[in-house]
Amino acid sequence: MTQPSRGGEYDVAVIGGGLVGSALAWGLARSGQKVAMLDEGDIAVRPSRGNFALVWVQGKGLGMAEYAGWTKQSSDDWSGFADLLREQTGLDVAYRRPGGFMPMLSEEELQARANTMMRLHNQPDMIPYPYEVMDRETLRKELPFIGPDVVGGTYCPLDGHCNSLRLLRTLHKGIGMLGVDYRPNHRVESIEHRDGGFRMTTAGGEIRAGKVVLAAGHDSARLAPMVGLSAPVRPQRGHVIVTEKTAPFLHHPTVYVRQTDEGGVMIGDSFEETGFDTTLQPGISSAIAQRAIRFFPLLGKLNVVRSWAALRVLTPDGFPIYEESKTAPGAFVATCHSGVTLAANHALTLAPLIAAGGLGDRFAPFSARRFHVPQAA
Amino acid sequence: MSAFDFDIAVVGAGPAGLAAAALAASKGASVVLLDEQAEPGGQIYRAVTETPVRDRKVLGPDYWHGAELLGPLRDSGAAHWPGSTVWSVARPREDGPDGQRRIQIGLSRNGAAALLTVRHVILATGALERPFPIPGWTLPGVLGAGAAQVLLKTSGLVPSGATVMAGSGPLLWLLAWQYLQAGARIDAILDTTPKENWRAALPLLPGFLRSPYLGKGMKLMLEVRRKLTVIGNVTALRAEGGLAGEGVLKSVVYTRNGTEHRLPADTLLLHHGVIPNLNLANATGCAQRWDEQQRCWRPTTDEWGATSVEGVSLAGDGAGIGGARAAEEAGRLTALDALHRLGRIGREQRDHSAAPFRAALDRALTGRAFLDTLYTPAEAFRVPADDTIVCRCEEITAGAVREAVRLGCSGPNQAKSFLRCGMGPCQGRLCGPTVTEVIAAERGVSPAEVGYYRLRPPVKPITLAELAALPKTDADIDAVFKH
Amino acid sequence: MFRRLPEIETAAEKVSFTIDGRPASARAGDSVAAALLANGVTACRNTPVSGAARGPYCMMGVCFDCLVTIDGTGNRQGCQVRVAPGMAAETQNGKREVER
Numbered sequence: 001m002t003q004p005s006r007g008g009e010y011d012v013a014v015i016g017g018g019l020v021g022s023a024l025a026w027g028l029a030r031s032g033q034k035v036a037m038l039d040e041g042d043i044a045v046r047p048s049r050g051n052f053a054l055v056w057v058q059g060k061g062l063g064m065a066e067y068a069g070w071t072k073q074s075s076d077d078w079s080g081f082a083d084l085l086r087e088q089t090g091l092d093v094a095y096r097r098p099g100g101f102m103p104m105l106s107e108e109e110l111q112a113r114a115n116t117m118m119r120l121h122n123q124p125d126m127i128p129y130p131y132e133v134m135d136r137e138t139l140r141k142e143l144p145f146i147g148p149d150v151v152g153g154t155y156c157p158l159d160g161h162c163n164s165l166r167l168l169r170t171l172h173k174g175i176g177m178l179g180v181d182y183r184p185n186h187r188v189e190s191i192e193h194r195d196g197g198f199r200m201t202t203a204g205g206e207i208r209a210g211k212v213v214l215a216a217g218h219d220s221a222r223l224a225p226m227v228g229l230s231a232p233v234r235p236q237r238g239h240v241i242v243t244e245k246t247a248p249f250l251h252h253p254t255v256y257v258r259q260t261d262e263g264g265v266m267i268g269d270s271f272e273e274t275g276f277d278t279t280l281q282p283g284i285s286s287a288i289a290q291r292a293i294r295f296f297p298l299l300g301k302l303n304v305v306r307s308w309a310a311l312r313v314l315t316p317d318g319f320p321i322y323e324e325s326k327t328a329p330g331a332f333v334a335t336c337h338s339g340v341t342l343a344a345n346h347a348l349t350l351a352p353l354i355a356a357g358g359l360g361d362r363f364a365p366f367s368a369r370r371f372h373v374p375q376a377a
Numbered sequence: 378m379s380a381f382d383f384d385i386a387v388v389g390a391g392p393a394g395l396a397a398a399a400l401a402a403s404k405g406a407s408v409v410l411l412d413e414q415a416e417p418g419g420q421i422y423r424a425v426t427e428t429p430v431r432d433r434k435v436l437g438p439d440y441w442h443g444a445e446l447l448g449p450l451r452d453s454g455a456a457h458w459p460g461s462t463v464w465s466v467a468r469p470r471e472d473g474p475d476g477q478r479r480i481q482i483g484l485s486r487n488g489a490a491a492l493l494t495v496r497h498v499i500l501a502t503g504a505l506e507r508p509f510p511i512p513g514w515t516l517p518g519v520l521g522a523g524a525a526q527v528l529l530k531t532s533g534l535v536p537s538g539a540t541v542m543a544g545s546g547p548l549l550w551l552l553a554w555q556y557l558q559a560g561a562r563i564d565a566i567l568d569t570t571p572k573e574n575w576r577a578a579l580p581l582l583p584g585f586l587r588s589p590y591l592g593k594g595m596k597l598m599l600e601v602r603r604k605l606t607v608i609g610n611v612t613a614l615r616a617e618g619g620l621a622g623e624g625v626l627k628s629v630v631y632t633r634n635g636t637e638h639r640l641p642a643d644t645l646l647l648h649h650g651v652i653p654n655l656n657l658a659n660a661t662g663c664a665q666r667w668d669e670q671q672r673c674w675r676p677t678t679d680e681w682g683a684t685s686v687e688g689v690s691l692a693g694d695g696a697g698i699g700g701a702r703a704a705e706e707a708g709r710l711t712a713l714d715a716l717h718r719l720g721r722i723g724r725e726q727r728d729h730s731a732a733p734f735r736a737a738l739d740r741a742l743t744g745r746a747f748l749d750t751l752y753t754p755a756e757a758f759r760v761p762a763d764d765t766i767v768c769r770c771e772e773i774t775a776g777a778v779r780e781a782v783r784l785g786c787s788g789p790n791q792a793k794s795f796l797r798c799g800m801g802p803c804q805g806r807l808c809g810p811t812v813t814e815v816i817a818a819e820r821g822v823s824p825a826e827v828g829y830y831r832l833r834p835p836v837k838p839i840t841l842a843e844l845a846a847l848p849k850t851d852a853d854i855d856a857v858f859k860h
Numbered sequence: 861m862f863r864r865l866p867e868i869e870t871a872a873e874k875v876s877f878t879i880d881g882r883p884a885s886a887r888a889g890d891s892v893a894a895a896l897l898a899n900g901v902t903a904c905r906n907t908p909v910s911g912a913a914r915g916p917y918c919m920m921g922v923c924f925d926c927l928v929t930i931d932g933t934g935n936r937q938g939c940q941v942r943v944a945p946g947m948a949a950e951t952q953n954g955k956r957e958v959e960r
Contacts (some may be wrong), residue, residue, distance in 0.1 A: 017785075042788025042828055049794045169795040172784050182785040243841065244802060244935055245908040247955040262797075263908060263955045267841070270856040279662075280833055282465060282483050282492060282844075283853030290845035291857065298958050300842035303935060305802045308833055413921065415942065420920055427889060429868045505922050515925075517903035517915030518861070524919035527939075532887060532894040533868035538861035559865055624913035625902045643861040643902075654922065769917075770924060772909045802924040807917075837921075 027351020391419020770801020
């Protein structure tokens, strides 16, 4: 695994071994492509290891109806995706879709949220999906442990969650079984478009491929211009707290608190513009903890056993970039901050399109050119 | 209103912490000694203020030396906060209003979490026993020799029933000797010291002949060998439970010269030396390095104990194993350096005051290399077979770690995310060294190249309610609520 | 299996507490983990992952194998808590329950 590459020829090189890269590599290999997946080493930024594991639909896509539709599609395909992974590898990624909640701590918040959801659904080209604005009484029937400060919330039956670390491991096992050449410690230094293909200079030697897919998270910003693409992403930090394993009591994911299949309760999150610094701030962890206790007072007694801060990969509007290069055809970029939710799409829809040769018009709204167009007044 | 609660916080009330706090406070710095135990002494001098084992011949003179560290602490004026568990040490994003560096300590005391702001931190967090992964080591009835020694010191408890001790290293012999003095029954000591180690250690013998350990160590070991059954050259071990899932230890199987033997056992005490307890240093961001001679990870420090994080120093076994007497002297040296860094004493005064402590430290470390080499555990005990649990918390086997390497995990952090090893409450204290060595052996590279878990606070559990009650700035609240 | 040294037994300041509801006796200054071992209890819990029996291993607060429920609160490290009169110590079965 750490031997220098001997410069084999691949159909596709996927740059990035996180959730986006490995879902794409899996899908590409299933489509018959000969794939190399190039990754960094043991210590790297890796938001794929630090996320909240939600497979979430509600509230997404205000400002881009196509993103709401793309998200819903992935959520609808997720169960089948999990089944395919389990049949292939024997590993269960614990996908559940019991519906999810966003509880609110004030009437103003609840009203603002209801308005947002309405505006979202009133967008042109919006494919509607079911959701409910619940008052406190209705919410309490579904979430009996909800605290006295909770005034209500929104619910969407399409929301769910999985074990995202197991998802990453399962994808890695699956791509190995499909013959993908996984190369850790192969950080890409440069990419050259020549002779109808791509030559990558990496920390482990040279790699050549007919196509290249940039799924490198934060590093896509650096790599994209090398192949005539643009991926203007920035890091945005979020803190997460995990408790000790607890007997199951929270059967629905909520946007800030969810219980994993292992029993630990995950609690998030925050939005901080701090560059690449992942140092924990006790005050932020404290605010997150305090909010979680307002939602579910009985969480107060549980012990926090782990905590981290991870860096979302954020585009200027928060929506993904999917694009093929015009000046270097065969080079693609795929970046998003919902690598868990969109994993099914990446594996089952996007990868086959890349394998077949092009994304098509459907993905025009996801092009990075949208960042260079002046906003309509 | 001062921005600082204290000048110096010392974490850990073992020999290094006691000596450091006493010296720093006696020179006029405001010092707080934070320790999670109710009484000082750390592990090596555990219960020295209150042990029920009053007959001094049982625990021995080295143990009772610990009591001599208490008077200087009391007289120094240092604040001593027992029952305080430190779960985080960090530099806040902004320096204080006077532009001076601040270090923030998260601690938990009487069920409430608090943040202390100090100018300098001395970590004296000591050591823990090296993991000793053998099949069945998770069975009730299997304990570390250090654990058994704690039971003796704190509660006057000794093993009853069939008792086997296994491993190598000075603590094993010391405990066996203490049991002899106390009249406890030990059925056998299974000595796993590899034959080859004697050859490797021989060139270091001259140094050991000048060591303070030589005299007492030899006397102790000879008495144990004379009075107890010692079986040498043990190359493999496993612990077995009862049939029909009784779930507790029933017997120990050892291999010697290729032959297996079974001993009935109600208690198995394992020991393969001690290694630095480095979780707090790691979570604070202190750089670590692999020490090939001691075959363990240790935070990187200079000769004064300064780590790679400005304002954080380390003294004692937490910086590298040297034993209790060395820890004391290192604590004093680190305290002097801290005083110097805080501008309280000049460089020349620091160096002048340090001279006798440095000489004593050198004397205390004489012969260390010989012991380290002689007592390096055999590879079979550091890189166990596939079916052996390596992560006790999440019950992950060595075989699962090897499979993760074949899947492409090149280091313990990727392995952790794939397998959950290191994600339990012990935060890798009992699996980290093994996971690193298993990955290294599978990849054919050195442990130094593989690396170690990257840890984050809290390094000890705190409740969500405690965390929720900590002070928050407006910026903290905005980061969470305004989106 | 552990026993108290005889000279300590006679001088002991006894503390009465319960183990899974059964009356038991320890010495003032014992940790709960030590008190369980002194009372012949070798296994103090079953793990949340596989249900395997576990008992104290390190006695210094780093292994987290001595987890027990004390006075209704689960996942307490028995070696870090001193036994007190009337204390209720219980074997911890699997995952901690959220209400205790």
